Amino acid sequence: MIDGVQRTEISEYEWILGDVNAPVTILEYGDFECPYCRAARPVLRQLVDRNEGQVRLIYRHFPITSLHPHAELAAEASEAAGSQDLFWEMHDMIFTHQNALEFDNLVSYAEAVGADATRFADELARHMYLEEVRRDFEKGIIDGVNGTPTLFINGVRYDGPREYNLMQAAIDLALEQSGARAAD
Amino acid sequence: MVEPLETNTNAPEFTLRDGEGREVNLSDFRGRNVVLAFYPADWSPGCTTELSLMQETLDRIHGYNAEIIAVSCDGPYSHRAWAEQMHLKFPLLSDFWPHGATAREYGVFRENDGMAHRTLFFIDEEGVIRQRWVAPENNPAPGLNVIFSALDEMKGSRQGASHD
Numbered sequence: 001m002i003d004g005v006q007r008t009e010i011s012e013y014e015w016i017l018g019d020v021n022a023p024v025t026i027l028e029y030g031d032f033e034c035p036y037c038r039a040a041r042p043v044l045r046q047l048v049d050r051n052e053g054q055v056r057l058i059y060r061h062f063p064i065t066s067l068h069p070h071a072e073l074a075a076e077a078s079e080a081a082g083s084q085d086l087f088w089e090m091h092d093m094i095f096t097h098q099n100a101l102e103f104d105n106l107v108s109y110a111e112a113v114g115a116d117a118t119r120f121a122d123e124l125a126r127h128m129y130l131e132e133v134r135r136d137f138e139k140g141i142i143d144g145v146n147g148t149p150t151l152f153i154n155g156v157r158y159d160g161p162r163e164y165n166l167m168q169a170a171i172d173l174a175l176e177q178s179g180a181r182a183a184d
Numbered sequence: 185m186v187e188p189l190e191t192n193t194n195a196p197e198f199t200l201r202d203g204e205g206r207e208v209n210l211s212d213f214r215g216r217n218v219v220l221a222f223y224p225a226d227w228s229p230g231c232t233t234e235l236s237l238m239q240e241t242l243d244r245i246h247g248y249n250a251e252i253i254a255v256s257c258d259g260p261y262s263h264r265a266w267a268e269q270m271h272l273k274f275p276l277l278s279d280f281w282p283h284g285a286t287a288r289e290y291g292v293f294r295e296n297d298g299m300a301h302r303t304l305f306f307i308d309e310e311g312v313i314r315q316r317w318v319a320p321e322n323n324p325a326p327g328l329n330v331i332f333s334a335l336d337e338m339k340g341s342r343q344g345a346s347h348d
Binding site for chain 1: 230231232233234236237239240241270271317322324325326327328329330332
């Protein structure tokens with residue numbers, strides 16, 4: 001049974017960190033209330049920063065609400081901030097404040113990152129972006145999420161440790177295979 | 185080296201206790217599809233483990249007239265505490281004593297460490313193993329697509345006249 005291969009396409013509507021044309025894509029399915037996703041965050045950011053122009057990170061939502069009751073609303077909040085071009089700022093804010101993810105907290109974070117808080121609060125209260133979050137979840141099932149975070153590097157699921165050197169090695173391999181030059 | 189049972193064989197009957205000490209027989213589930221998930225141990229690191237993902241999609245799994253039964257060689261008290269911590273609402277069965285007897289019958293008992301190898305058996309309504317997934321060497325959890333592809337296929341072949 002084929003497992004560990006991304007099946008969904010990368011669309012033009014993804015949240016992308018790094019150069020949009022980078023030859024290596026790390027696709028992450030994350031849960032905002034999951035400590036392992038939080039722990040992976042600096043590693044993933046470093047991989048994008050240090051492989052300038054070569055690596056981009058795409059984030060999709062996979063909230064495990066049975067374990068993490070705030071994860072879905074937090075995901076919606078990131079989408080609401082994203083509609084004001086503040087996705088990554090909100091993403092970082094949420095992960096930094098993982099233990100405080102009630103509605104009011106999320107509004108305060110939106111304010112802190114410079115969003116129109118009134119619009120944000122209204123959209124979040126109406127669950128305007130819930131469908132987006134749930135669509136990501138469905139994609140995650142198709143792609144074969146096997147935990148959070150689930151990471152795909154150029155379409156192949158990476159099941160190794162979320163540790164910088166090991167992931168850089170996987171990225172170097174992907175760069176070679178994509179024909180681009182590996183970073184030094 | 186484990187040698188899990190092949191597909192198109194009858195799933196061996198077993199009687200094992202769950203975390204509440206209740207006896208559960210595989211034959212109790214005749215008439216429903218079963219996702220029989222052997223896994224190495226409770227309390228594994230990582231919050232959103234294989235079993236959490238199954239819990240998260242449990243309604244969907246039930247929609248296939250399917251149930252999940254998870255089996256490890258841990259004792260029942262461990263299962264009870266683990267299920268409570270992880271909010272798991274499907275049976276966790278204890279293959280603790282005789283140690284690994286059921287895992288052995290399914291060919292998934294690891295002699296080197298006394299745990300069940302992470303394996304999924306997809307058993308149909310008549311008790312036949314229709315598909316299986318065996319974890320590769322690095323022991324990752326199965327992607328959710330594995331479960332739903334198998335359930336889709338089992339559903340499809342009951343409705344249509346397709347043959348393997």
